[in-house]
Amino acid sequence: MEIAGNTPIRVQSLAQNGVSSVPSQYIQTPENRPKPNLSATTVSTSSNDTSIPLIDLCHFEPSRAIDTRREISRLCKEWGAFHVLNHGIPIQLLNDMRSIGLSFFNDLDISEKLKYSCDPNMAASEGYGTRMLVNKSDDTVLDWRDYFDHHTFPLTRRNPSRWPDYPANYRNVVEEYSNHMKVLAQKLLALISESLGAPSSCIEEAVGEFYQNITISYYPSCPQPELTLGLQSHSDMGAITLLIQDDVGGLQVLKDGEWITVQPVSDAIVVLLADQTEIITNGAYRSAIHRAITNANKARLSVATFHDPAKTRKISPAEELLSDSTPRYRQVVYGDYVKSWYTKGPEGKRNIDALLL
């Protein structure tokens, strides 16, 4: 599966070559394969029952704060994943972000895209890639996904000249999107802190300066969606992830042992609580296990914006949130957490479970 220069084959090239069956490296073990879609045979339920919940943030209107905090608390305890509406991000910017991502993947030749290749031997390196883990063993099952990862905060990491210059507005859109998403992540972490009765700065102070990465994922149509995953089951390792997707759908969240498909809502943003927030809140709020499935007929695009601590940051349950309970998680240096995640793989929540006291 490797071509000259140690560059892994991009899934989009496989799909464009019209393969009728997926190469064996992409075939999931039976227990990890998506269940066949039962919706046609089950009794119809309201759409609320078959997606994650949605909360209207009412533009962070102070007079709604008490209700919003109460609802946020419930969603963080029961789900760790929910849609937000009236979040303050211009809808046009969400559409522009989807549109520039799609142009990069659809309009450029593979040879053009490969000019932006990330370093396949380095975890989360910036650029165009396909393999998420740095694990080199041949028995790793591969995701049916290509991506472009951008390093966007702190500003010292941001270098738009390393990003595509096609379409012409690509770099501007990513910069503007990054700035808006950072503000929203701060507002949400403040609400989440308040919803636990803590000062609004509690979680953000525990995280420290945000390291923000934006990953555009592209999932080509797949000849055998029943055997593959676009992205394996995981919880995100940082503090909070903000995600948008197109109208194809394929994001699934694990709730009470069942995979729930997140129905696309084009103006809404998906909030995913990540592992460091689980540690900081001492498990009061749990990170969401999620994955992406593939589609036989359509390619799919999503944009995930991750907000993480610095690699040198020590993370442990916040004093203000412990009150009379004892810490349930060992302190961890965030860089060590990331290293273990990328070498061992996520496999559900094995990395955070290893920190449980």
Ligand SMILES: O=C(O)CCC(=O)C(=O)O
């Ligand atoms: O494509 C999606 O909907 C999920 C992406 C995701 O979970 C990730 O990039 O961590």
Ligand SMILES: [Fe+2]
């Ligand atoms: Fe994720």
